[in-house]
Amino acid sequence: xxxxxxxxxxxxxxxxxxxxxxxxxxxxxxxxxxxxxxxxxxxxxxxxxxxxxxxxxxxxxxxxxxxxxxxxxxxxxxxxxxxxxxxxxxxxxxxxxxxxxxxxxxxxxxxxxxxxxxxxxxxxxxxxxxxxxxxxxxxxxxxxxxxxxxxxxxxxxxxxxxxxxxxxxxxxxxxxxxxxxxxxxxxxxxxxxxxxxxxxxxxxxxxxxxxxxxxxxxxxxxxxxxxxxxxxxxxxxxxxxxxxxxxxxxxxxxxxxxxxxxxxxxxxxxxxxxxxxxxxxxxxxxxxxxxxxxxxxxxxxxxxxxxxxxxxxxxxxxxxxxxxxxxxxxxxxxxxxxxxxxxxxxxxxxxxxxxxxxxxxxxxxxxxxxxxxxxxxxxxxxxxxxxxxxxxxxxxxxx
Amino acid sequence: xxxxxxxxxxxxxxxxxxxxxxxxxxxxxxxxxxxxxxxxxxxxxxxxxxxxxxxxxxxxxxxxxxxxxxxxxxxxxxxxxxxxxxxxxxxxxxxxxxxxxxxxxxxxxxxxxxxxxxxxxxxxxxxxxxxxxxxxxxxxxxxxxxxxxxxxxxxxxxxxxxxxxxxxxxxxxxxxxxxxxxxxxxxxxxxxxxxxxxxxxxxxxxxxxxxxxxxxxxxxxxxxxxxxxxxxxxxxxxxxxxxxxxxxxxxxxxxxxxxxxxxxxxxxxxxxxxxxxxxxxxxxxx
Ligand SMILES: Cc1ncc(COP(=O)(O)O)c(C=O)c1O
Numbered sequence: 001x002x003x004x005x006x007x008x009x010x011x012x013x014x015x016x017x018x019x020x021x022x023x024x025x026x027x028x029x030x031x032x033x034x035x036x037x038x039x040x041x042x043x044x045x046x047x048x049x050x051x052x053x054x055x056x057x058x059x060x061x062x063x064x065x066x067x068x069x070x071x072x073x074x075x076x077x078x079x080x081x082x083x084x085x086x087x088x089x090x091x092x093x094x095x096x097x098x099x100x101x102x103x104x105x106x107x108x109x110x111x112x113x114x115x116x117x118x119x120x121x122x123x124x125x126x127x128x129x130x131x132x133x134x135x136x137x138x139x140x141x142x143x144x145x146x147x148x149x150x151x152x153x154x155x156x157x158x159x160x161x162x163x164x165x166x167x168x169x170x171x172x173x174x175x176x177x178x179x180x181x182x183x184x185x186x187x188x189x190x191x192x193x194x195x196x197x198x199x200x201x202x203x204x205x206x207x208x209x210x211x212x213x214x215x216x217x218x219x220x221x222x223x224x225x226x227x228x229x230x231x232x233x234x235x236x237x238x239x240x241x242x243x244x245x246x247x248x249x250x251x252x253x254x255x256x257x258x259x260x261x262x263x264x265x266x267x268x269x270x271x272x273x274x275x276x277x278x279x280x281x282x283x284x285x286x287x288x289x290x291x292x293x294x295x296x297x298x299x300x301x302x303x304x305x306x307x308x309x310x311x312x313x314x315x316x317x318x319x320x321x322x323x324x325x326x327x328x329x330x331x332x333x334x335x336x337x338x339x340x341x342x343x344x345x346x347x348x349x350x351x352x353x354x355x356x357x358x359x360x361x362x363x364x365x366x367x368x369x370x371x372x373x374x375x376x377x378x379x380x381x382x383x384x385x386x387x388x389x390x391x392x393x394x395x396x397x398x399x
Numbered sequence: 400x401x402x403x404x405x406x407x408x409x410x411x412x413x414x415x416x417x418x419x420x421x422x423x424x425x426x427x428x429x430x431x432x433x434x435x436x437x438x439x440x441x442x443x444x445x446x447x448x449x450x451x452x453x454x455x456x457x458x459x460x461x462x463x464x465x466x467x468x469x470x471x472x473x474x475x476x477x478x479x480x481x482x483x484x485x486x487x488x489x490x491x492x493x494x495x496x497x498x499x500x501x502x503x504x505x506x507x508x509x510x511x512x513x514x515x516x517x518x519x520x521x522x523x524x525x526x527x528x529x530x531x532x533x534x535x536x537x538x539x540x541x542x543x544x545x546x547x548x549x550x551x552x553x554x555x556x557x558x559x560x561x562x563x564x565x566x567x568x569x570x571x572x573x574x575x576x577x578x579x580x581x582x583x584x585x586x587x588x589x590x591x592x593x594x595x596x597x598x599x600x601x602x603x604x605x606x607x608x609x610x611x612x613x614x615x616x617x618x619x620x621x622x623x624x625x626x627x628x629x630x631x632x633x634x635x636x637x638x639x640x641x642x643x644x645x646x647x648x649x650x651x652x653x654x655x656x657x658x659x660x661x662x663x664x665x666x667x668x669x670x671x672x673x674x675x676x677x678x679x680x681x682x683x684x685x
Contacts, residue, residue: 102425108447109404109412127562128429130406130447148562150597153409195409 009336010354012323013248015368017331017357029329032289032364035390041291042308042387044375048082049393050285051371054253055086058242058277061257064264065273068112070240071097073278073372074286078391080104083281085396091276095122098129108132112237114198114276116157116173120144127151135198135237137175139186146190153195155237156183158218162210165202165241166321174199180221184229196235196272197222203279203373204322205241208259214238215263222271235272238264242275244283244369248325253280279372286371288313288324288387292363293342302337304359309341310348311381313367313374317350320373326350327366330357339365343382403434405626406447408596413449413626415442421515424507429564431508433515439624441516443484446563453518455623456486459590461663462620462671463632464490467553467586469652469668470641474552476500478580480536480568482557483508485520491555492526493658500530500551502539504564509533537567537576544579554581556589561600569600571607574635578611584638591617593627594678601678602685604633609685613637617678618671620662631678642672 068089093115108130116137137157159174197218201210226232245251290306316322337356341348403415422433440453479501559565592600609615612635619629649665
């Protein structure tokens with residue numbers, strides 16, 4: 001729900017001086033004010049400990065699965081550093097993402113290139129970078145790999161679409177399950193080895209039912225192929241989709257993943273299992289901090305103009321269909337309000353018809369769960385400065 | 400990074416312990432490292448692929464330099480394309496040549512090799528007969544072929560792999576222009592990959608170079624750190640007797656030079672043109 005109508009009340013989670021204990025709110029506000037006085041406003045605050053916690057929770061929920069962080073969710077050097085230290089791999093889709101990893105000296109051996117459609121130059125760049133796993137979903141893409149067939153391992157992306165996914169990733173990519181056998185055969189004829197299957201049920205799904213269905217289907221396909229194939233398929237990539245807790249409802253990744261664990265337990269134990277999580281890992285680790293630059297009263301609404309908005313850190317509200325929990329630090333009587341971004345455009349509105357206490361110029365407005373597909377899709381519109389990313393707990397905590 | 404993992408193939412990979420990192424540079428899309436490994440000495444890698452190690456470079460450099468030089472017997476003018484580490488130059492200047500031109504795309508590679516791989520060039524960059532040209536190899540042959548300069552007796556293409564900066568050195572146009580820089584009885588040799596894993600490379604070269612020379616063939620040698628058994632070297636010349644010199648002549652030339660080699664000798668020279676059946680098959684299917 002990106003653009004709610006003015007009549008509809010915005011019901012996203014909202015933390016105010018009345019909903020959060022005074023001590024807690026004060027501590028948070030003090031930290032944010034201090035960061036702003038040091039680094040300016042707006043900011044994105046990346047807490048590396050939260051990322052570490054998310055990574056470990058997902059790893060614990062899927063103990064047999066190797067995690068490849070989907071760099072596209074938030075392509076940032078500080079984030080890459082933490083994933084690297086945690087021993088994670090990287091899912092990359094462009095030369096720009098590879099450059100980021102190269103700067104951090106991540107070996108190409110720990111990456112997979114997952115973009116199903118590639119130009120020849122992109123394949124060559126990826127090979128030079130050291131990525132040798134590629135994803136295809138049709139015959140044209142297979143043919144592009146013929147020249148590199150001795151070097152690459154190929155995953156065939158199959159389409160399984162979750163109805164609950166906020167972001168559909170199976171409409172644009174993925175072959176249908178009944179094309180798999182033919183494509184594997186065609187690949188074999190071209191001398192290209194398909195080493196396994198991959199899928200992505202869509203991002204921000206409500207439950208794991210589609211993952212489970214896809215795992216079952218892939219298991220059948222791979223087993224069927226392996227009964228005859230000279231070179232067995234042995235890799236299953238279960239993609240992403242693991243959700244962020246935008247409702248602040250106390251989401252449990254362990255509960256979410258339980259059916260996936262069960263489905264994976266039925267696979268042959270020598271198969272390699274991998275996943276490409278983006279959102280779940282990074283969303284809660286980044287918080288947006290903006291300042292109210294101006295206010296006014298128009299058409300019966302209290303308007304607050306922030307120094308960051310839809311063309312910046314809040315771009316995910318448009319491109320990613322996400323609604324981020326907000327926090328302000330005042331309480332008391334609320335009124336129908338509109339929170340707008342800094343550009344001249346009228347779609348630059350962060351929250352419309354939201355019940356807010358009365359706020360003042362200079363007040364902070366905080367956005368939670370803002371690590372995934374936020375800064376990643378920001379634009380240059382109005383040539384406004386980017387929200388700067390500041391890192392908390394950059395070095396691993398000594399437990 | 401305490402280990403170097405080669406990224407040449409998806410399904411298999413050689414892993415080297417990095418005992419000491421001497422040099423690392425990352426330019427746009429290019430990643431060069433020089434490190435020490437207890438078994439291999441100094442190792443140079445480019446874009447995740449082993450380029451040369453102190454322990455086994457002699458096999459590669461001796462075979463790519465001495466086979467054409469001794470087969471020719473009177474080479475006076477030599478062209479080396481690439482070979483920035485200096486190992487090829489070191490072997491070439493052991494011959495009684497009048498002149499050697501080396502074309503390297505990047506001065507910094509030469510400087511870096513002199514500093515961090517000093518045993519490779521072993522002072523050869525100071526040889527008075529050397530004309531070091533910093534230019535793209537393709538550009539150089541293109542310009543040289545159109546000039547009146549005296550052509551070369553031997554051309555050695557010591558390139559990186561076909562995916563990467565050395566890409567043009569495997570193209571039809573490059574082979575054609577290089578031939579135009581060669582005297583009528585000259586010999587051109589090129590590094591041509593490990594066909595056990597990369598049969599495509601011999602096939603491509605067979606098609607491209609094979610169309611240009613009256614005698615086009617391959618010879619081979621196993622270089623341990625170029626994983627996969629024999630490496631092939633492409634051989635192109637219009638002098639059809641060059642690949643089978645008289646054994647006594649070859650012995651005589653070798654002895655006259657008093658070369659101190661560790662892999663090359665006249666018997667190896669002759670034997671290296673004998674190819675295993677899987678390589679023959681790969682070439683035939685080109
Ligand atoms: C190929 C691929 N892998 C992984 C991801 C990450 O998905 P998520 O953020 O839902 O974990 C995406 C998201 O667009 C994707 O396209």
